Structures are given as structure tokens and as C-alpha cells.
Amino acid sequence: MxxxxxxxxxxxxxxxxxxxxxxxxxxxxxxxxxxxxxxxxxxxxxxxxxxxxxxxxxxxxxxxxxxxxxxxxxxxxxxxxxxxxxxxxxxxxxxxxxxxxxxxxxxxxxxxxxxxxxxxxxxxxxxxxxxxxxxxxxxxxxxxxxxxxxxxxxxxxxxxxxxxxxxxxxxxxxxxxxxxxxxxxxxVDVNKFALREQKSQNDKFKFLSVCYLMQKKGLDILLKAFAKSFKGYEDVELIIGGDGEEKDNLLRLTNELGISSQVKFLGALNRDEVIENMQSCNAFVLPSRFETFGVVFIEALACGKPIIATKTGGPDGIVNKGNGFLVEVEDIEGLSIAMKKIIDNISCYDAELIRTDCIKRFxxxxxxxxxxxxxxxxxxxx
Structure with a gap:
């Protein structure tokens, strides 16, 4: 047709x-x-x-x-x-x-x-x-x-x-x-967003977030939760991809929280760069204040990565006990705990199973x- x-x-x-x-x-x-x-x-x-x-x-x-x-x-x-x-x-x-x-x-x-x-x-x-x-x-x-x-x-x-x-x-x-x-x-294009063999376990644990840098995406909450759990931890870092109106505010907050050495702002990414970062991270996190779906979540799942999202209606149908955590909106403490649990239990997440479930649904x-x-x-x- x-x-x-x-x-x-x-x-x-x-x-x-x-x-x-x-x-x-x-x-x-x-x-x-x-x-x-x-x-x-x-x-x-x-x-x-x-x-x-x-x-x-x-x-x-x-x-x-x-x-x-x-x-x-x-x-x-x-x-x-x-x-x-x-x-x-x-x-x-x-x-x-x-x-x-x-x-x-x-x-x-x-x-x-x-x-x-x-x-x-x-x-x-x-x-x-x-x-x-x-x-x-x-x-x-x-x-x-x-x-x-x-x-x-x-x-x-x-x-x-x-x-x-x-x-x-x-x-x-x-x-x-x-x-x-x-x-x-x-x-999600599961041919482009695919599994990739992980590097040595001596590498830093990388949380990734990709979005337009807008207030509704909740990156200020993410920075505060990250600082609460991992400030000073040289083996944990947060990678943020994207550009937008909140960039200067987020950079300022990163400095105020004292986590500048652990947080990397990559700027706007093309599709190939998004794929590269999805495949090289250990977990994906985006604590949106509003989200009708969240394509970035299923892109991460297609790469076999566990995810953390907020209970905004959209991600609720994406996240399950086998692929990550849902936390309340604006909940710094809850997000902080979820990020700790991801690191502590990372070996329990099966990349192949996460990807297979994603393919079946998305x-x-x-x-x-x-x-x-x-x-x-x-x-x-x-």
C-alpha cells in the first residue's frame, strides 16, 4: 500500500x-x-x-x-x-x-x-x-x-x-x-543497536544519559543523585550526551556538587555516536519529569544494558524486573539507591536476555x- x-x-x-x-x-x-x-x-x-x-x-x-x-x-x-x-x-x-x-x-x-x-x-x-x-x-x-x-x-x-x-x-x-x-x-533498530563485547572489568563503571538538555528530562535530579552516591569514586562516571537550553545550568550544578571530574558532557550526538555510547556504557539512566515513551530506553535495552527510568507513564511499560528499575519522579534518594543497586548487581543482568526481550516487544x-x-x-x- x-x-x-x-x-x-x-x-x-x-x-x-x-x-x-x-x-x-x-x-x-x-x-x-x-x-x-x-x-x-x-x-x-x-x-x-x-x-x-x-x-x-x-x-x-x-x-x-x-x-x-x-x-x-x-x-x-x-x-x-x-x-x-x-x-x-x-x-x-x-x-x-x-x-x-x-x-x-x-x-x-x-x-x-x-x-x-x-x-x-x-x-x-x-x-x-x-x-x-x-x-x-x-x-x-x-x-x-x-x-x-x-x-x-x-x-x-x-x-x-x-x-x-x-x-x-x-x-x-x-x-x-x-x-x-x-x-x-x-x-528500535535492533540491527544498529546491538550487543558489543565489553572491555576489561578494570574499566570505570559508566552510567549514560542521552537526551535534549531540557528541564523536563530531570538531569539536575540525576546529577544530585550521582553526587549523593558516587562523589569522589574514581571508578564511577556519568556520561551525558545531548545539547539544549539547560546546558549551562547543568554545568554550573556539576561544579557546585564537586563532581566535574566524574561527569562528561559530550554535546549533541549523531546516531552513530549514540550507538557507540550505548554499547560502551554499563547502564543507562534518565529520570524524566515527563515521558510519553522514551526511545532511548529501548535503544539501551537493544544493546543489552540495564536501565533506570521514572514512573511517568511511558517507561512504565518498558522497565521490568529483568532489565532495571523504576523510581518516583523527583526522587533523588530513590534514584541514588537504584544506581547503587545497578552497580552492586550488574553481574545479575543478562545482556542477551535483556536484548531478546527488547526484540520481542520493540x-x-x-x-x-x-x-x-x-x-x-x-x-x-x-
Whole structure:
């Protein structure tokens, strides 16, 4: 079948890793034998893009990808963003149809903002659409009052609605008006994220955390917990990959806690660098304040690493007694204890079993098979 994918966020020149899981899922659908087209308008506030009609077209490992800069009038809020995003989608769609034909189904990732464009395009072209929701805004109470009716409308007219975790499904029920919400997890490329033979046991024990350095990721909690348990321990270190608005604050906190010699900030990482660090660490930890799923957790599991996460709804369905610990949000003491337990019991974690369980639940085959069934159900009903 021909699947049209519309992501709410996607890679740009300034942020080449953004939306990487949308891209990898699209490529997985191609490998499963489907024709896949992806459209993404990058919203711009630069007046030089007011009359920009340039469309970039490229083949991304089998995915026919169409992107463009789309101007938005500043300070027009939700309405302006929706109108601009849809205008960009409409332009890209018209060009794509000329070259690759009409899709059978539209798959939007997140109501804000792709869901609106999918709904409009579906109505205009009589093509069914579904929405997979990923956004943390629901659990964080950040959905604005004027956005709620629009989200309810998108869900009402969608053929199917999917959440990436049980926690997010529960958050979405307020908007579903009784409509069934399915749960299909994000996936991990288990061929790239794979086991690697560990080096000598004389090496330092390495905790790894990878994320955008934002307040909601809880890295301040991680630094405090690490200092509480391991300050001055020369054989334990914390590696942090990523960049973002909290970087300076985190560097300052690291100095204040007196753990600068034990903490390494790697900056933004590309996919190969993420894989390298996942494979070389001993355990992965990310104490997010909000998390609808957490792709980095299943990437670590695919590499056979035990993980520590917080009870935010998303990771709750990932962590089990055989692969790590769940701790309460903002719990410095609990996180500190969990990190100690990981080190004390590291020999009890079986990398092969951790990876096997991950493959069973989150591999490309496991996830894409579920999506294929949803697509068939929708098109059968059509």
C-alpha cells in the first residue's frame, strides 16, 4: 500500500536528529514492502520565505521525502501555525502526487500539528487518516483551552488513534469522546543497536544519559543523585550526551556538587555516536519529569544494558524486573539507591536476555506488523 506520513516535527539543518524515530519508522515500512511518502513543512518566521515555493525532494532510504520552508506570520499563535503548516502540506502533497501518485492512507504523528493537516487533507481528498500521538504536553497539563476542541475534532474524524504508551492513552481519553485508543510502542533498530563485547572489568563503571538538555528530562535530579552516591569514586562516571537550553545550568550544578571530574558532557550526538555510547556504557539512566515513551530506553535495552527510568507513564511499560528499575519522579534518594543497586548487581543482568526481550516487544518487525494490521483494518472499512 502507499502510505503518506506527516510528522509534526522532523530533521532540519539546525537539528538533524529531530524526529529520528519518525524517519526510521517510515524506512521500516519501506523495508516491509510498502510505498512511503513523507511531507514536512519547516515553519519559518523569516520574511524572505513569504513567497518561497522551493520544494526539496529526495529519496531517504526508499522514503520519497518532500520538504520546504513555510512562512508563518509571527504572533498568530495556534491558528497561524495550523494554517501555515497545512498550506505547506498542501503544496507538498500536490507536488508529491504528480511524481509518486495518490496515497491510500495518511498517517499523522501527533495532533499538534500534523493531525490538523491530515484531517484537512483527508476531507479534501477523501483519503482516510490515522494519528499516532507522542506529545508530552498532555501529561504536563500544557494543552491550551483553545487547542482542546481542535484535538477532539481530529480524534473524532480519524479512522484510528494510537498512543505510544498506556500512560499517554490514559491522558488522551479526555479528548477521545469514548473512541477506542490503541497502544503501539515506538520501535528500535535492533540491527544498529546491538550487543558489543565489553572491555576489561578494570574499566570505570559508566552510567549514560542521552537526551535534549531540557528541564523536563530531570538531569539536575540525576546529577544530585550521582553526587549523593558516587562523589569522589574514581571508578564511577556519568556520561551525558545531548545539547539544549539547560546546558549551562547543568554545568554550573556539576561544579557546585564537586563532581566535574566524574561527569562528561559530550554535546549533541549523531546516531552513530549514540550507538557507540550505548554499547560502551554499563547502564543507562534518565529520570524524566515527563515521558510519553522514551526511545532511548529501548535503544539501551537493544544493546543489552540495564536501565533506570521514572514512573511517568511511558517507561512504565518498558522497565521490568529483568532489565532495571523504576523510581518516583523527583526522587533523588530513590534514584541514588537504584544506581547503587545497578552497580552492586550488574553481574545479575543478562545482556542477551535483556536484548531478546527488547526484540520481542520493540523490534521493527514487532511494531510494523501491528501498524500493517491497523492500515488493513482502516482500508477494509473504507
Amino acid at each position: 502507499h502510505i503518506l506520513i506527516i510528522p509534526s516535527w522532523y530533521k532540519t539543518e539546525s537539528n538533524p536528529t529531530l524526529g529520528s524515530f519518525f524517519r526510521e519508522q517510515a524506512q521500516a515500512l519501506v523495508r516491509a514492502g510498502h510505498k512511503v511518502t513523507l511531507l514536512f513543512p519547516e515553519i519559518s518566521y523569516d520574511t524572505k520565505d513569504i513567497f518561497n515555493t522551493k520544494i526539496s525532494i529526495f529519496d531517504d532510504e526508499g522514503v520519497s521525502t518532500y520538504t520546504k520552508k513555510q512562512y508563518m506570520i509571527p504572533k498568530t499563535g495556534c491558528f497561524g501555525f495550523n494554517v501555515s503548516f497545512y498550506k505547506g502540506i498542501n503544496d507538498l502533497y500536490n507536488e508529491a502526487v504528480k511524481q509518486v501518485g495518490t496515497p491510500d492512507i495518511i498517517h499523522a504523528h501527533s495532533c499538534l500539528w500534523a493531525g490538523y493537516s491530515a484531517m484537512k487533507l483527508s476531507s479534501k481528498k477523501n483519503i482516510p487518516y490515522l494519528i499516532t500521538e507522542h506529545f508530552t504536553k498532555y501529561s504536563r497539563g500544557l494543552i491550551k483551552s483553545h487547542e482542546k476542541p481542535l484535538i477532539k475534532k481530529q480524534i473524532k474524524y480519524a479512522s484510528k488513534v494510537i498512543a505510544v504508551s498506556e500512560g499517554l492513552k490514559n491522558d488522551l481519553e479526555e479528548y477521545s469522546l469514548g473512541k477506542e485508543i490503541l497502544v503501539i510502542s515506538n520501535m 523490534s521493527e518487525k514487532a511494531v510494523i506488523t501491528q501498524f500493517e494490521q491497523v492500515y488493513k483494518d482502516i482500508l477494509g472499512k473504507k
